Amino acid sequence: MSDPSTSVLIALTVITAATPLVFAAIGELITERSGVLNLGVEGMMLVGAVSSFLCVHVYGSAPLALLVGMAGGMVMALLFGFLTLSLQASQVATGLALTIFGTGLSALVGQSLIGVAYGGLPKLHIPVLSELPTVGPLLFQHDVLVYASWLLIPAVSIFLKRSRAGLVLRAVGDSHDSAHALGYRVIRVRYFATLFGGACSGLAGAYLSMAYAPMWVENMTAGRGWIALALVVFAVWQPGWVLFGAYLFGGITILQLHGQGIGINVPSQLMSMLPYVTTIIVLVLISLNQGRVRRNAPAAIGQAFHPTT
Amino acid sequence: MAGSSLVTMQNITKAYPGVLANDAVHFDIGHGEIHALLGENGAGKSTLVKVLYGLLQPDSGSVTWQGQAVKLSSPSVARSLGIAMVFQHFSLFESLTVVENIAMGMAVPATDNLRKRIIEVSNRYGLPLEPNRDVFTLSVGERQRIEIIRCLLQNPKLLIMDEPTSVLTPQEVQDLFVTLKRLASEGVSILYISHKLDEIRELCDAATILRGGKNVATANPKEESAQSLAALMIGEDIQPAIRTNQVKLGEPLLALNQLTITSKSVQNMSLRDINLKVHAGEIVGIAGVAGNGQDELLSAIAGETRSSGEMIWLKGEFVSYWSVGSRRQAGLCAVPEERLGHAAVPSMSLSENAFLTGFHRQKLRTAGLVSAGRCKKAANAVIDEFDVQCHGPHSAASSLSGGNLQKFVVGREILQAPDVLVVSQPTWGVDAGAAAAIHKALQGLAKNGAAVLVISQDLDELIAITDRIGALCAGRLSKLYATTDVDAQQVGQLMGGTHSLEVVA
Numbered sequence: 001m002s003d004p005s006t007s008v009l010i011a012l013t014v015i016t017a018a019t020p021l022v023f024a025a026i027g028e029l030i031t032e033r034s035g036v037l038n039l040g041v042e043g044m045m046l047v048g049a050v051s052s053f054l055c056v057h058v059y060g061s062a063p064l065a066l067l068v069g070m071a072g073g074m075v076m077a078l079l080f081g082f083l084t085l086s087l088q089a090s091q092v093a094t095g096l097a098l099t100i101f102g103t104g105l106s107a108l109v110g111q112s113l114i115g116v117a118y119g120g121l122p123k124l125h126i127p128v129l130s131e132l133p134t135v136g137p138l139l140f141q142h143d144v145l146v147y148a149s150w151l152l153i154p155a156v157s158i159f160l161k162r163s164r165a166g167l168v169l170r171a172v173g174d175s176h177d178s179a180h181a182l183g184y185r186v187i188r189v190r191y192f193a194t195l196f197g198g199a200c201s202g203l204a205g206a207y208l209s210m211a212y213a214p215m216w217v218e219n220m221t222a223g224r225g226w227i228a229l230a231l232v233v234f235a236v237w238q239p240g241w242v243l244f245g246a247y248l249f250g251g252i253t254i255l256q257l258h259g260q261g262i263g264i265n266v267p268s269q270l271m272s273m274l275p276y277v278t279t280i281i282v283l284v285l286i287s288l289n290q291g292r293v294r295r296n297a298p299a300a301i302g303q304a305f306h307p308t309t
Numbered sequence: 310m311a312g313s314s315l316v317t318m319q320n321i322t323k324a325y326p327g328v329l330a331n332d333a334v335h336f337d338i339g340h341g342e343i344h345a346l347l348g349e350n351g352a353g354k355s356t357l358v359k360v361l362y363g364l365l366q367p368d369s370g371s372v373t374w375q376g377q378a379v380k381l382s383s384p385s386v387a388r389s390l391g392i393a394m395v396f397q398h399f400s401l402f403e404s405l406t407v408v409e410n411i412a413m414g415m416a417v418p419a420t421d422n423l424r425k426r427i428i429e430v431s432n433r434y435g436l437p438l439e440p441n442r443d444v445f446t447l448s449v450g451e452r453q454r455i456e457i458i459r460c461l462l463q464n465p466k467l468l469i470m471d472e473p474t475s476v477l478t479p480q481e482v483q484d485l486f487v488t489l490k491r492l493a494s495e496g497v498s499i500l501y502i503s504h505k506l507d508e509i510r511e512l513c514d515a516a517t518i519l520r521g522g523k524n525v526a527t528a529n530p531k532e533e534s535a536q537s538l539a540a541l542m543i544g545e546d547i548q549p550a551i552r553t554n555q556v557k558l559g560e561p562l563l564a565l566n567q568l569t570i571t572s573k574s575v576q577n578m579s580l581r582d583i584n585l586k587v588h589a590g591e592i593v594g595i596a597g598v599a600g601n602g603q604d605e606l607l608s609a610i611a612g613e614t615r616s617s618g619e620m621i622w623l624k625g626e627f628v629s630y631w632s633v634g635s636r637r638q639a640g641l642c643a644v645p646e647e648r649l650g651h652a653a654v655p656s657m658s659l660s661e662n663a664f665l666t667g668f669h670r671q672k673l674r675t676a677g678l679v680s681a682g683r684c685k686k687a688a689n690a691v692i693d694e695f696d697v698q699c700h701g702p703h704s705a706a707s708s709l710s711g712g713n714l715q716k717f718v719v720g721r722e723i724l725q726a727p728d729v730l731v732v733s734q735p736t737w738g739v740d741a742g743a744a745a746a747i748h749k750a751l752q753g754l755a756k757n758g759a760a761v762l763v764i765s766q767d768l769d770e771l772i773a774i775t776d777r778i779g780a781l782c783a784g785r786l787s788k789l790y791a792t793t794d795v796d797a798q799q800v801g802q803l804m805g806g807t808h809s810l811e812v813v814a
Binding site for chain 2: 164167168170171174175178180181182183184291294295296297298299305
């Protein structure tokens with residue numbers, strides 16, 4: 001196997017930077033498509049990160065740790081769902097509270113884990129394909145979560161566009177009253193969507209603590225949950241554009257670091273702004289298309305559903 | 310009829326906090342029968358129908374379907390028996406396509422096979438519809454077709470239609486009746502809810518009349534007059550509005566001069582070269598099928614959309630650039646079509662809603678602050694004057710029934726004594742008694758020297774109360790005619806896009 005070139009190495013760091021964003025954003029996309037706005041992504045990610053890292057530290061099993069990370073995110077999502085869907089609390093306030101709660105809870109649980117070392121998720125080399133020059137190391141020598149994030153995008157896309165469950169999900173997010181009138185279980189659909197969002201956020205967190213870092217650091221998500229939330233809106237709730245946005249953001253983050261590294265004469269604060277500014281501009285341009293917004297934006301987002309009539 | 314009954318509802322009782330919506334109601338419909346359900350707003354029609362469709366569980370009572378006792382625990386149970394329903398407020402999903410919407414209501418996937426069946430049914434029953442269109446681009450009439458086709462695809466035995474004609478042109482109504490009669494002849498029973506008594510007399514074989522949640526009569530509408538049916542519904546005779554003959558016209562108070570507004574989005578119709586003068590003392594009517602520029606015209610006149618140049622004149626001043634508030638202050642009030650969310654804020658109380666449009670013309674503030682007492686008084690005035698059924702000025706707008714809220718939002722503007730009143734769909738979904746009251750109030754306003762512009766899809770209403778009439782089609786306004794000189798058929802032509810009639814009697 002030939003040594004990968006510098007540009008391939010940079011591309012690999014872009015992939016690792018983008019992968020947690022893809023997970024968190026695609027989970028939130030499904031949640032929001034059902035009409036639920038969960039602002040607690042950051043908190044769910046942190047709980048996912050700490051619970052998976054704790055699990056791998058205690059039991060040493062990476063697959064189990066990933067499942068536990070997902071479960072951690074889902075428990076947080078369940079809490080959110082119970083408060084907003086069953087008790088009809090405000091989604092915005094509850095989501096913000098969930099982030100604050102998740103930050104504190106993960107810090108508490110993770111106290112003993114600070115400084116603990118872990119080797120990271122094993123890389124899975126796809127036979128034959130991973131031997132290809134350039135393309136091999138770029139696409140076929142990753143850990144399981146990177147492949148999963150790539151498969152998740154078309155899967156969610158097909159689910160939304162082609163499957164009956166996806167149709168019901170979109171319909172519930174468009175008008176819960178109409179869906180209820182037709183006899184669909186609005187609250188149940190929203191619970192499932194919220195739990196899926198929690199599982200994805202948990203996995204995004206698990207990726208950070210088990211593959212990206214790999215270690216536990218307090219508040220290690222560093223705002224990625226909020227970026228994921230923004231990506232969903234600017235990608236107009238379309239999985240393909242979420243992938244694009246995540247890689248654009250990840251790409252510019254890494255490139256500006258390298259730019260700073262080789263000493264481009266621009267204040268570093270400006271360089272650090274670059275990923276945010278570029279991503280927002282590009283995705284705003286995408287969302288200018290009125291028809292696209294009308295087709296994909298969940299009209300009932302953030303609204304509590306009272307099944308009275 | 311007991312032997313041939315398709316469905317029999319007995320002793321249906323349903324109570325809401327403070328209201329007995331259905332009080333031991335009986336209802337019976339035979340195979341292939343077109344049966345009307347009549348009653349004022351709040352008479353319990355919707356409750357009864359929701360029970361029949363499985364959306365509500367009655368407190369007591371039983372339902373028998375083809376001789377078998379059934380429990381309609383959910384709409385899917387009702388659907389599986391063969392009950393289908395076309396809602397008044399369509400239960401459609403705007404962001405989905407036609408075929409996806411139909412798939413949602415049928416528990417089948419949105420496949421090419423379903424597309425084919427949609428085209429088949431739409432051709433068979435004369436309901437043209439393109440399966441792949443996004444619903445948010447469709448007109449109200451087209452949206453109703455989706456609901457009807459969705460029902461027909463399930464081969465229903467009972468089709469429930471809630472106020473189906475309130476948004477259709479006379480021609481579309483006739484087409485719908487042909488479709489419904491054809492369905493009935495094929496053995497489908499139709500439960501038809503409407504306020505339009507003439508339609509019921511033309512279409513229906515039987516009528517069940519509810520008042521205050523109780524059965525008051527079962528009648529054969531073909532043997533009754535519209536007057537006698539209305540009397541049964543309301544429990545007293547109503548005096549329909551009668552056009553006061555040729556009023557003396559005053560100055561033109563509102564003038565539109567080549568009003569042209571180019572729409573920036575697909576959902577809105579552009580307005581083209583609209584010329585119109587409304588004089589003091591007259592009511593001018595604008596007919597047209599929904600989606601032909603009515604909303605755009607109203608918002609241009611009210612000031613929600615600004616126009617350019619000297620397109621809009623109010624009492625001799627051009628106001629194209631003025632805000633809604635300045636126009637109100639100058640005497641131009643408007644009532645938009647959508648009651649909840651446009652004319653009134655759903656979660657706010659009636660007195661707060663009275664303030665929102667009233668503070669320009671009425672003294673509702675003290676020292677710059679909202680005066681709760683004065684707002685309450687203003688709201689109470691509307692409630693008393695227009696007989697709005699509610700718990701008082703503190704009730705939330707969303708807690709009122711559609712008809713009562715309509716009376717409130719129209720009454721609120723009328724009591725501000727505007728010089729020019731523009732009102733869209735003043736009696737949509739309002740019962741006959743309330744409609745007559747609103748009509749009389751509009752006429753009273755005109756008689757006192759105001760210029761009134763009524764935009765409506767209800768042709769009977771326009772012909773009954775207006776002095777001059779024209780129609781909007783694709784954003785253009787036809788020539789206006791004295792209402793006494795034209796009949797419904799001719800206005801129908803104008804609605805269809807004819808600019809001026811060749812021969813006017």
